[in-house]
Amino acid sequence: MHALPSPDALRQILPSVIFDLADRFVTAGHELSLVGGPVRDLYLGRVSPDLDFTTSARPEETIKVISGWADNIWDVGREFGTIALKKGEHTLEVTTYRADAYDKESRKPIVAFGDNLYDDLFRRDFTMNSMALRLPDLELVDPFDGVSSLKDQSIRTPGAPDISFSDDPLRMMRAARFASQLKIEVSADVRKAMSEMTDRIDIISAERVRDELVKLINGADPRAGINLLVDTGLADKVLPEVSALRLEIDEHHRHKDVYQHSLTVLEQAIALETDQDGPVPGPDFVLRFAALMHDIGKPATRKFEPSGAVSFRHHDMVGSKLVKARMRTLRFDKETTKAVARLVELHMRFYGYGDAGWTDSAVRRYVTDAGELLEHLHRLTRSDVTTRNRKKADRLAFAYDDLEERIAQIAEQEELKSIRPDLDGQQIMAILGIKPGPVVGRAYKFMLELRLDEGPLGEEAAVEQLRAWWEKQPEAQEAITEE
Known part of the structure; x- marks a missing residue:
């Protein structure tokens, strides 16, 4: 973990578009903060390519602030308070403060816009993602001690983890993903909540589970993420074939631990x-x-x-x-x-x-x-x-x-890498005097098998082999009978 650079250093590190955007919001009388992953990544010694902001402005006010300045504006997330924009080479997302509630039968929030940064940070998944930098002064806001979470290398939630995971069960997959990506462990209470709430993952779409799984597998330490899924029982729901690899080892140890072997592979x-x-x-x-x-x-x-x-x-x-x-x-x-x-x-x-x-x-x-x-x-x-x-x-x-x-x-x-038969389909049809159809496919397959078995034959030998094969085919016999 790195120390957060000073405000002057941050101004040199962070893209200038952040401060240009902040000036526009502050001038219009709104609050704006860089939030979540981009702030976390600064403590990890890197600048995130994702630039996410939270604001006191309502979506229509955000559009008014950036109109004429942004190169492109997308409002497909307007219902959830999110307005995306393109400025130069940067894509930015600005979301109105949220204080959502959740339907127990769905991970979709009942959207409620908030009026302060604290409530917005409280609703986020993990404390390391519940930090913000107020703009333009770059004041750190860390009410749930996300810095300590990173320092301790422990994944924790801003509130009670069982409530957080009940609200959005995908967060359990995200915990395993972050364990892989960031090489950190989940706290004991987070692990306990994951173990007790595995059934809640059933309300999450397969596509969203898949996306988190891909990020986990592509992380820096996928063994850690997979172990967490298996140990908590979440893998029984999303990847049961991996859980099943934990075969009971017979007393004479006549075969290796297939699960650990697979992780080593x-x-x-x-x-x-x-x-x-x-x-x-x-x-x-x-x-x-x-x-x-x-x-x-x-x-x-x-x-x-x-x-x-x-x-x-x-x-x-x-x-x-x-x-x-x-x-x-x-x-x-x-x-x-x-x-x-x-x-x-x-x-x-x-x-x-x-x-x-x-x-x-x-x-x-x-x-x-x-x-x-x-x-x-x-x-x-x-x-x-x-x-x-x-x-x-x-x-x-x-x-x-x-x-x-x-x-x-x-x-x-x-x-x-580009093995082909000595004769192609057109040549086969010309030599045998046949029209396109299944028999051409059979002949092509025969010639390919011959090529694999014997290597390049040359056209003359290939024609000879093709004719010998053709003589044994029922279609050839039928043609002789008709004549």
Whole structure:
């Protein structure tokens, strides 16, 4: 935690648009304060890109103050007292003091505009977000000791946490998100309230839960946020597959703790993210979420063998279906869902490579099946090694090094990422004398499989193989019979 800079230093640090806006409000006889996240972030040694303000002015008065000065004005949040504006490169939000009440069946507040800054700060989610800087003098207003909360690295609420979470249950997800983003813990009373009020999350839309989950996973310490969700029981509601990973360990410890293993895989995957110029720039939600969820098929597939061993056969395929279903429930977009599910499905494909070796055909299929996710799959597979057996870990690492080297060698020769059959659809139709239809698709698939198995054939050999395949197809036999 950093000390708050002096007012003179703040004037140098903060964008000048803040003070230009303040001058207009003060001149018009209104109060204006920078509030919430931007103030918290100053104590964390950074300037927030979000610029949020609270004011004594009503929405119509705010519009009057900024009209002719702002480049653009949006009043879609006017019902809730929020007016957004664009000035130069900055987007700002100005909200009238609020003193809301909440409907117990909804997180939507019964909007009531307030008349003072104290009440407005009291209604906010956490004490670290209940601080303001009065403008233009930059006087700190911290009635609920948000500074101490940051100093103690503890997430607390301005009022009783059970009331706060009952008013807006999404705040429980936000607590877990901040635990991840800011690497701080929740206070004991906040944790207790979260544990006792998990059912209240049911009134929150899947989309809002999803948005908080993404921020948590992309945070600096997602293990902390996930542990909080699981320990309080909130994960049973929003991510039950992760809670289910806490399999009961048998007395002989014949399998590892799947839950802790998954968190370790997540952390190891994060360590393999690249900078913005690399193939997997962090934070990468697809890689991180696949790492967390890669073993969620194990609880459903666990079997104790007669030998005493524990098996999880096909947990990769089961897990892929489970993660797809969960992400659909949370309203993730199709592309992200497909990517995570594909990585979960493929995460076991590599195992056995070091023992049995792979043909060039198998390497081509590995690359083709991964497609655009190949770099993600590399990192997920490497991260999935959490054994304390150094020899085993080294053997797997060396084997994957070898696989990547072979991929590079074959890719250099064959452009693996864009593998296509030696003949395209138009050529297939011309050679076989057929029209567009399902049979063309079958022929194309045959030629693609041939390409993966044998590498580039050249047009002449490809035509020969296509004709040999065609002779065995029922459509070809029907054509001969008709003649």
